[in-house]
Amino acid sequence: MGVRTWIEGWPVYRQLTGTDPLGRGAAAQSQRSKELTARTETADRVAKSVCPYCAVGCGQRVFVKDEKVVQIEGDPDSPISRGRLCPKGSASKSLVTSDRRQQKVLYRRPYGTEWESLDLDTAMDMIADRVLAAREQTWEDADADGRPLNRTLGISSLGGATLDNEENYIIKKLFTALGAIQIENQARI
């Protein structure tokens, strides 16, 4: 280590000679801080996204490394949010990476007292069977005057409003074709 390097390693020297006379930035930086690298710099890629909480629609940048989300930040390009996120938006990395997230299908049988595990494909088949059975049991062709009804009142659905437009579109399309009309979402609430 040369004398010059040694002197420059001294914060007060940097504060007196550098661009940070108040000693609140570069002058005060420790060697450890200097060697740190932001996760945003070492990410493999960045996905442009949108915050999933309220309806302001703040832009998010999702940083990915080794197929894991390593950081979510506000997108400064967004004319809506200009890079800002609120406490919830700022916590959205912990939303998507939480170890509390359920990752497996769970099943509670009638009169059961505990959850059981179930294979995803089996669950899908069981649900398809139940949809058709409920529809069959409650199907209405026509009303008392013979006017067509083409429907079932045996099936209900209530969606959240964090679903994508594309998802809502095929949900409504499928249920309508099934004759299920009791399809609702948070907008009614």
Add this chain to the structure above:
Amino acid sequence: MAEAHPVGFQWVIEAKKRGAKIIHVDPRFTRTSALAHSFVPVRAGADIAFLGGVVNYILSNEKDFREYVLAYTNASMIVSEEFQDTEDLDGLFSGFDPETRAYDQSSWQYAGQQDEGQEEGESHVDRETASGLEQESHGPPIPADVPRDPTLQDPRCVYQVLKRHYARYTPEVVERLCGVPQDKFLEVCEAWTANSGRERTTALVYSVGWTQHSVGVQYIRTGAIIQLLLGNMGRPGGGVMALRGHASIQGSTDIPTLFNLLPGYLPMPHVSQHETFGQWIDAIRHPEQKGFWANAKSYAVSLLKSYWGDAATEENDYGYGWLPRLTGDHGTYQQVLDMIDGKIKGYFLLGQNPAVGSAHGRAQRLGMANLDWLVVRDLFMIESATFWKNGPEVETGEIVPEQCKTEVFFMPAASHVEKEGTFTQTQRMLQWREKAVNPPGDARSELWFFYHLGRRLKARLGDSDKSRDEAIKNLTWEYGSSDEPEAELVLKEINGYDLESGKLLSSFTEMKPDGSTAGGCWIYTGVYKDGVNQAARRKPGSEQNYVAPEWGWAWPANRRTLYNRASADPEGNPWSERKKYVWWDAAKGEWTGDDVPDFEKTKPPSYRPPEGASGVEAISGDDAFIMQGDGKGWLYAPSGLIDGPMPTHYEPAESGVANPLYGQQANPTRKVYDRSDNLTNPSAPDRHAEVFPYVFSTSRLTEHHTAGGMSRQLPYLSELQPEMFVEVSPALAAERGLTHLGWAHIVTARAAIEARVMVTDRLRPLRIEGRTVHQLWMPYHWGGEGVVTGDSANDLIGITLDPNVLIQESKVGTCDIRAGRRPAGPGLLAYVKDYRRRAGLEDDSGK
């Protein structure tokens, strides 16, 4: 706004820095109030009295923007001689039928229109199906030519009718009803009117503090009347801004998963009103009306072509016969009561947690406990998935796991970064999200779930020869070849195609009524303009004008401000240089400006329709409100609304105050479910109202989200707001012996819940009708699952709905509050029952 939409609030602060005056009207002092110039505390549930007072101030002082009002509103139109006002009938409009509690709306119409009236039977059906004003053309048709008095002197013109209706809403009345001192109220009126006109505009911002009322639609109507009178609609810096609360709740209304709507606000067919294809189309387009709804057949046929492809032909009315029919109220609250009654077999919950988030939590949970099966799709284990195991009713003994038959499937969901697709934010703007990573484990998108469910159902019904299965067999269901369906293919289907050339449509004006185009949501046509995913555009805001038209895509046609023709005067010139936005360029012969003009591009301001014209041709060069049947902004709604052509102050369904203005206490047409498991607290002047002496309201905290499924599961947010609490004023704390940070419990006819007490002067007692009214406030985020848990405020609330949209009154109710924790176990039921007995709500016959 600063609490629940903090990042949006930065623009309020920007405006403040540039000299705008910020006024905050709220029952409770929040972070918004802290940054406003003026905070106006108001009684929850008295907003129409407050806003009606503003209307009265404008009209009695002639502060309206007269040129705008004359040109762009229906102020000069003559109302039927048959019409009688609430001022004549003690709180009812003409045409009320006490049997059905619905109106025959014939007398509300414009003069010369009486023959086409909406009878009370139809009005009743409209309430059941939430179809009041579901699209602008709903209700009896409006003739293109209505008698007018441009001098506004005719006693039957809308302007004079409105003036008489609000004449009693004086500053004194506002003070008596709302608890707002007259000088404070007049300060708001003066600021609002002084900041409106040619040179200035005022923005009005609201949230569900308005929608969640038994008169919610009329609250918003009153705001719209003020903004029309002051010339603030369709202009930069003006408007009525609904701050919606969920990432794509606007999208889930546009492309609805709602019982009464199909995409693009087309109505779901009703068994009697829309028996045939022709009746359905005519009910939307009204052949003799003005406006763009005249092309409804193109929008409707294109939707049916998207659903059923080649199987939708002219011969089979494009598959109209396959659509299921409504017969009445099939809304979420009716469904829950039907679940309790055992009528519903299966229930899907898709990222939604009604056990905490919907009104009357106990009814929600008891309904779920009486299903055959329930599918819950969510990121986390939420209360609606565990009602059979950990719910409050397990504690009281009302749900016994060994006796609860409901089969429950918990299906883990993909998060917003694990799938691609569009959200539509609160300004109608679609923004495409790129996928960052794959979802973990069994977690899947809703797109995946419904695509594969549909695939399975089609396979199982493939050999069926039943007519009921034709709709499924013929359903187009091709969304790519990989396991995860391609969201872009779905968005393209929503946008629509020309079926002959296979080209994506660029505008809904290209849609055809002959089956040669398809498109799943006409108002979204153009999101794939020029074959480009316009919602994925991300040109930085710093590189665009302030309207930022190249960031995302807003429906319709990428317009950022609706009805912006009104930003120019009738001749097409900007009202002022300062408020220039969209104008007529005479040299080029077209509309131009900072935004996409909300008008036919080359129709000049001087255009006048030929006699007998209808539809788009009938829109005059100065008809700025191109979706309305008469081309005008409605100060008075001659059709469509269930509860009256003008907003009127009614007390909330539960109120300790007898309506000071009318004998009619609450909204006479509100939707009620009169059942022993959905009791309503008695209101003044009835006996026993004093059992529930306080007003309560609920809302959000910055650090939590709705029913907590996306926030109480996260350590950071849970640490920031760790516990359910109730805010009370020092005066109320003294009255009930409540101590700061101690426990209290809150009681209604439905439930008793407990919370920590926060004694704060953010809430203040109001003087209403000469007596003190205490208000208390709670967040509604808590439930029994998560990092932090607590009782749910929504358990307190019963089910009473706005008649136009069937949304519950959950922003105001009456309650009692007592020090200490609530009883636990079966003792809780007895405790609430005793309150009901004292309130005269218990049937003493032992049933």
